[in-house]
Amino acid sequence: MRKYGKEIVIGFVPVFILFLQFAIGINMMPFILFACIAGGLLFMAKSRGHLATVGGDRKSKTSVPRQMTFEEIGGQDHAKQELREALDFLVHVEQISKFGIRPLKGILLTGPPGTGKTLLAKAAAGYTDSVYLGASGSEFVEMYVGVGASRIRDLFKEARQKAEKQGKNSAVIFIDEIDVIGGKRDGGQQREYDQTLNQLLTELDGIHTTDSPRILLIGATNRKEMLDSALLRPGRFDRHIAVDLPDKKGRAHILHLHARNKPLDGDEVNLEKIAEESYGFSGAQLESVMNEAAIYAMREDGETISQRHLSMAIDKVMMGERTDREATNEERERVALHELGHAIAAELVRPGSVSQVALLPRGGALGYVRHNPQQDKYLYTKQFLEGQIMIALGGAAAEEMFYGERSTGSRGDFDQAMSIVRSMVESGLTELGIIDASMMTPDKWAAVNGSILNDLMQDVKMLLEANRGVFLSALDVLIQEETLSGDQFRSLLQQFSTEQPLLAQ
CATH class of the missing domain: 1.10.8.60 (Helicase, Ruva Protein; domain 3)
Structure with a gap:
């Protein structure tokens, strides 16, 4: 009977209303209208309540099944060491209380995409034996005002509840792409993400380091310059740890x-x-x-x-993946000479730097030269940058040598060369001396680009012309085999050098 109780009620109510309306003569329309209005209001209230508590229904990534360790993360020794030091404030509670040290509330991980910021946050939870909750900044942005702020409140509440439930003394909340909700404010306080940021600041201020379980917020971004200064100040994000590309x-x-x-x-x-x-x-x-x-x-x-x-x-x-472009024989020969120009210039400027010369279409390129840097460099001299420009111009110079004109295939090379010139100007490595790039007019940029690039183009032409025989000896091999390893290419280069000394910068 209980199983069919709902169906019985649904069938009985309309029959009872019809009985009262027609058999007894009671006017039921006001009652029906009132019931419809009450039902509509109840439905709206439930919908509004769902929006207000949507943060509690979010699928947070909690307590990863297998705790990650710092040993499983490679290439970030400095970042791991700095993060361990910050996390020790959660681990060694008695020692830090002895010195009157306030545990950190927030740690900001900054660096390019794909460098392991999320992995470091998970390892931080394992290192401190904490509950881990992960979220993305986009999860807190909605068109409904107040929803993002509610989700922030629920996220911190959920962290405390899960830590207590699992008997943990601390919880790590990780927000990836925190710049989505933590961007600089321009004074307008009615926007949704402004209210979300305000709530995040309030939650950080409300984290009492003596409370148990302790809450540690870890944020990650590759655009630190966009974050609001109120979020970056000490007492909120106390540590800023750079997670750079690995050496x-x-x-x-x-x-x-x-x-x-x-x-x-x-x-x-x-x-x-x-x-x-x-x-x-x-x-x-x-x-x-x-x-x-x-x-x-x-x-x-x-x-x-x-x-x-x-x-x-x-x-x-x-x-990118190799494409199925079918070039004509003339185009293949032009591309081969173009890539050989890059490769010969690279070997003459920086011996041993060519890893592969390929006549294979990949991505938007019909051919390419893969360079093999001898060692990681972080500081560049004027001579080094001029060498890079000569390597970039080598393809166009080779086309001019053999065809008397260039092709559109040099467009990317010129973009790279002009980018290097811009770096030289901004670093004070040109005849302009130390200058603010914002003071440069388009005419000045055109003049300095023309001066540097034209001079280096003449230098690379002379360099390649003195080794014209290398083109002729390597062209047929490259067209036939489509790829030349660095060692194969240097062998061809060495064969010609026994007849004519190679020029080097």
Whole structure:
């Protein structure tokens, strides 16, 4: 009977209303109208209540099944050390209370995408044996005013409740892309994300370091300059930790971590060499390199991953997948000479820097030269930057040598060269001396670009013209084989150098 109680009531009520209306003569229309209005108001109240409490229904990423450790994160030794020091304020409570140290309320992780900021936050929760709650800044932005602020309140409330439920003394809240809700305010207080930021500031101020469980907020952004100063001040985000791109040692560590579950050809694969060739790659890109290499090996039905698969994976991550563009013979020859111009200029300016010369369409390029930096550099001299410009102009110079004109394939090279010139001007490395770039007019930029690029174009033309025979000896090989390794190319270059000395800068 109980099972069908709802159906019985739904069927009985209309019959009872019809009986009262027609059999007894009672006018039921006012009652029906009142019931409709009351039902509509009740529905609106429930909907509004759902919006107000939507933060409590959010799918927060809590208490990861397996706690991550700092040892599982490669390439961020400085960031890990600084983060451990900050987290010790949660771990060694008695020691910090002895010195009267206030535990930190917030830690801001800044750096390029893919460098491991989220992994560091998860490792922080494992290091402190805390409950972990993860969210993205976009989850707190809604068109309804007050919803974002409500979600912030519910997030901190949820962290405390889960910590108490699991018997933890602390909880780590991680908000990725915090610049979405923490951007600079312009005075308008009616916008949704302004109210969300105000609520976040209020929650940070309300974190009492003596309370249990303690709450630690970790934010991550790659646009620190956009954050509001009220959020960055001490007492809210007390520590700002830079999570930069890994150096060569860090890249090798990351590659070894991601190679643990992959069948590498132990006799051939040299991950240190791959780390050297992947200069400027983030941790996410290095993980993608290992994954793409495994995919290449699987496509070929191979048993292991070889060095060739890893090199192909670097090219794919850097430039995109190989395309099916079919160029004419004339275009292939022009592209080959263009890329050889880059490669010869690179070897003459910086010997041993060419890793591969390829006549394969990838992404938007019909061919490319992959360079192999000898060591990571963070400071550049005028001579080094001028060498980079000469390498960039080498393709256009080679086309002029053999065809008497350039093609649209040099557009990207010129953009790169002009970007280097801009860096030289802003660093005071030109004849203009130390100058504020904002004082430069378009005419001045055109003049300095023309002066530097034209002079270096003449230098690279002379350099390539003296080695014209290298083009002729390498052109047929490149067109036929489509790729030349750095060693193959240097061998061809050395063969010609026995007949005519190579020029070097």
